[in-house]
Amino acid sequence: MVKDTSASPGSADEPFDVLIVGAGISGIGSAYHLVTQLPATRFAILEAQESFGGTWLTHRYPGIRSDSDLYTFGYRFKPWVGRPIASGVEILDYLNEVITENDLARHIRYGHRILSAEWSSATNLWTITAERGKGGGLVILAAKFLWMCQGYYDHTVGYTPEWPDMAAFSGRIVHPQHWPSDLDLTDKKVVVIGSGATAATLIPNIAPQCAHVTMLQRSPTYFRMGRNAIEIADQLRQLEVREDWIHEIVRRKILFEQEALSKRCFDEPEQVTQELLAPIRDVLGPNYDLATHFTPRYRPWQQRIAFVPDGDLFAGLNSGKASVVTDEIDRFSQDGIELKSGKTLAADVVIAATGFNLSVLGDIDFVIDGQPLDFAQTVTYRGMMFTGIPNLVWVFGYFRASWTLRVDLVADFVCRLLAHMGAKNANKVEVSLRPEDRDMAILSWIDLENFNPGYLARGVHLMPKRGDKVEWQHTQNYWAEKDQIPAIDLDDRAFVYR
Numbered sequence: 001m002v003k004d005t006s007a008s009p010g011s012a013d014e015p016f017d018v019l020i021v022g023a024g025i026s027g028i029g030s031a032y033h034l035v036t037q038l039p040a041t042r043f044a045i046l047e048a049q050e051s052f053g054g055t056w057l058t059h060r061y062p063g064i065r066s067d068s069d070l071y072t073f074g075y076r077f078k079p080w081v082g083r084p085i086a087s088g089v090e091i092l093d094y095l096n097e098v099i100t101e102n103d104l105a106r107h108i109r110y111g112h113r114i115l116s117a118e119w120s121s122a123t124n125l126w127t128i129t130a131e132r133g134k135g136g137g138l139v140i141l142a143a144k145f146l147w148m149c150q151g152y153y154d155h156t157v158g159y160t161p162e163w164p165d166m167a168a169f170s171g172r173i174v175h176p177q178h179w180p181s182d183l184d185l186t187d188k189k190v191v192v193i194g195s196g197a198t199a200a201t202l203i204p205n206i207a208p209q210c211a212h213v214t215m216l217q218r219s220p221t222y223f224r225m226g227r228n229a230i231e232i233a234d235q236l237r238q239l240e241v242r243e244d245w246i247h248e249i250v251r252r253k254i255l256f257e258q259e260a261l262s263k264r265c266f267d268e269p270e271q272v273t274q275e276l277l278a279p280i281r282d283v284l285g286p287n288y289d290l291a292t293h294f295t296p297r298y299r300p301w302q303q304r305i306a307f308v309p310d311g312d313l314f315a316g317l318n319s320g321k322a323s324v325v326t327d328e329i330d331r332f333s334q335d336g337i338e339l340k341s342g343k344t345l346a347a348d349v350v351i352a353a354t355g356f357n358l359s360v361l362g363d364i365d366f367v368i369d370g371q372p373l374d375f376a377q378t379v380t381y382r383g384m385m386f387t388g389i390p391n392l393v394w395v396f397g398y399f400r401a402s403w404t405l406r407v408d409l410v411a412d413f414v415c416r417l418l419a420h421m422g423a424k425n426a427n428k429v430e431v432s433l434r435p436e437d438r439d440m441a442i443l444s445w446i447d448l449e450n451f452n453p454g455y456l457a458r459g460v461h462l463m464p465k466r467g468d469k470v471e472w473q474h475t476q477n478y479w480a481e482k483d484q485i486p487a488i489d490l491d492d493r494a495f496v497y498r
């Protein structure tokens with residue numbers, strides 16, 4: 001392999017001020033804030049894939065769309081003008097506009113998968129080793145600060161559990177994260193394993209061409225049915241109100257309503273459950289077994305409530321082209337799946353909509369002053385920084401609200417922190433537990449009682465720890481953080497500069 005160490009800027013002699021990892025919605029948004037808030041910053045974005053978009057580039061299954069409305073999943077600085085639930089292609093178009101309008105393309109280096117990041121306190125620099133495409137050699141780059149926008153899951157392999165006798169199945173087993181372009185579902189018997197947003201999106205989109213689609217779920221998910229439209233946005237457009245005003249007004253309305261719903265989920269979960277089920281009952285009729293198929297065992301909001309725009313999933317069930325089975329897989333057979341109840345499901349194609357493999361810090365090997373980093377031994381500062389890891393911030397968005405709300409908030413924080421370091425002439429910043437934190441309880445990353453998606457439950461032992469004080473937690477509470485993050489005192493003793 002060729003070692004390219006001459007890259008400049010980005011060489012040790014001319015290090016980047018900031019290196020952004022990942023050109024998904026987080027990386028592109030962060031770059032926007034950097035060029036607008038700190039325009040003199042020298043930076044690059046390294047992206048493993050050959051284009052931008054992250055999640056929206058990787059996922060190509062039929063019907064791929066957002067689950068959140070784009071007024072809040074879009075950035076605060078760029079109005080969303082389409083229908084609130086957007087297709088993957090519409091999201092990519094929106095990101096492309098942000099790149100073009102802000103001249104970001106020249107900063108992005110595609111086909112650069114970062115393999116390792118080594119911090120040296122002697123030079124106060126990160127040395128990054130990236131692999132350029134397949135067989136394209138290694139690139140060594142130097143940067144003063146790492147802005148981690150690499151998401152939370154492995155883009156290269158989706159999560160498929162090992163079921164007994166999978167090899168005996170004569171049909172095809174597909175993961176939606178790797179949708180084969182040659183997959184022909186015409187007149188096929190299809191089983192979709194899973195109950196989340198991906199299954200709910202896929203089923204109405206493939207059902208018309210299939211002989212039949214069965215959604216096989218171990219346990220149900222909460223679904224919220226609604227129109228893919230926001231009345232107030234349409235009214236304001238009729239009145240020819242400026243799009244940036246509409247964006248802000250609609251964002252505020254949605255966030256106000258989401259906060260109220262979030263609170264009610266804790267205070268009166270039973271009432272919320274009934275409200276979520278009522279419109280589904282209206283579509284499926286009084287005899288449909290909602291208790292078995294659409295009433296989860298957990299509280300609403302312990303996992304994301306999946307939105308079903310215009311009730312398309314339920315219309316598919318009504319048409320007879322799709323059905324739901326709530327059961328457990330015993331084993332695969334040559335012709336399909338045998339269930340623990342003793343029933344069998346015949347299948348030509350099985351789609352495992354079974355989620356993701358958690359990827360902590362982009363699967364990059366981190367080394368701090370010669371010592372390999374065990375991320376699980378660190379404690380997080382508000383889910384953004386980590387004890388013992390200098391000059392690094394991670395963007396980890398919200399689950400209950402749109403991920404991107406946090407991209408904007410964290411970006412303001414990073415820009416403020418970089419400016420503060422400049423003003424102090426500091427080359428290094430690190431968070432550290434203060435004397436008053438010494439007896440603090442150290443807990444796992446997230447309270448799984450409060451929020452428990454499968455990939456986090458499977459990987460929580462790999463994640464950093466949290467404390468029992470709000471500043472040492474990743475609270476997942478947008479409504480608190482929108483005030484707390486801008487108010488962070490950068491001279492608090494939790495920040496150690498050098």
Ligand SMILES: Cc1cc2nc3c(=O)[nH]c(=O)nc-3n(C[C@H](O)[C@H](O)[C@H](O)COP(=O)(O)OP(=O)(O)OC[C@H]3O[C@@H](n4cnc5c(N)ncnc54)[C@H](O)[C@@H]3O)c2cc1C
Nearest residue numbers: 022024025026048054055066067068114150151362402403
């Ligand atoms: C199908 C699907 C639908 C979703 N819908 C919603 C929704 O409606 N609302 C919502 O809030 N959230 C949703 N999410 C969660 C979603 O992933 C985030 O909201 C958001 O897109 C994440 O953006 P990101 O840029 O942080 O990460 P990603 O989209 O994961 O992008 C990270 C990028 O970093 C790159 N990268 C990773 N490691 C490295 C490395 N070592 N070197 C170089 N590059 C690297 C990856 O290639 C990738 O391009 C959805 C997720 C999925 C899978």
